[in-house]
Amino acid sequence: MSTSPTGEIYRIDWLPGTDILHGTCHCGREHTAKDPVEMWEWMLAHPQGHQPQGKTS
Numbered sequence: 385m386s387t388s389p390t391g392e393i394y395r396i397d398w399l400p401g402t403d404i405l406h407g408t409c410h411c412g413r414e415h416t417a418k419d420p421v422e423m424w425e426w427m428l429a430h431p432q433g434h435q436p437q438g439k440t441s
Contacts, residue, residue, distance in 0.1 A: 394427045396420075 392410035399406055407415045407423045409430055417423045
């Protein structure tokens with residue numbers, strides 16, 4: 385788990401028995417990826433690439 389300078393919490397969990405990472409952004413959106421760089425890019429691009437939960441694009 386990581387906290388940004390603004391106090392936002394980003395969480396990445398490894399799913400045991402797989403090569404999959406499961407990330408949860410501070411906005412509540414979730415994402416899975418095999419590549420750790422892809423996961424961090426997705427999280428740190430907020431709000432680009434994903435919208436906060438409850439909103440539709």
